[in-house]
Amino acid sequence: MSGTSESAESTEHARAAGKAGSPGTSGNVSSPSPADPTAERVAADLSAVVGRLLRRLRSSSADSLLTPSQRSVLARLEDGGPATTASLARAELVRPQSMRLTLGALETQGFVTRAPDPADGRKSVVSVTEEGSTVLAGVRAAKRSWLADAIAGELDGTERRALAEAVELIGRLVDK
Secondary structure, three states, X not given: OHHHHHHHHHHHHHHHHHHOOOOOOOOOOOOOOOOOOOHHHHHHHHHHHHHHXXXXXXXXXXXXXXXXXXXXXXXXXXXXXXXXXXXXXXXXXXXXXXXXHHHHHHHHOOOEEEEEOOOOOOOEXXXXXXXXXXXXXXXXXXXXXXXXXXXXXXXOHHHHHHHHHHHHHHHHHHHO
């Protein structure tokens, strides 16, 4: 429980520091003032909040009948195109045997299909079916809808602008 109160205290501390008009401009890294939270504290708080956000997003599409690993593989195939079982296993950081089970479940539901690899007929490539694309679009829409409703219901215009700025900052960190 103390981790939760520490997180709440540091979040409140960050809010207070932000309201006090802490210096800093986009693209410039200024030296921290005594009131600024440490990079380690911000990283710990951000990691915890992102984890909770991801769990909420996953639960917002719980009726999709897909496991998290199935959703991840389906999204990877949708975004990256056809792939072999081995390449999917490497990308998802799982064993090929585990990937075969995931793909088998998706294939049974009609969400993916296999075809001979044009480069090596001994292998097969897996692709998303139209039904798989439809299911994935529904999952993504449910997540966006939940998040948009939460933002609209909980944040005023100033807070939405602050969140939009935070999204840009987080994007910059991720893209680095």
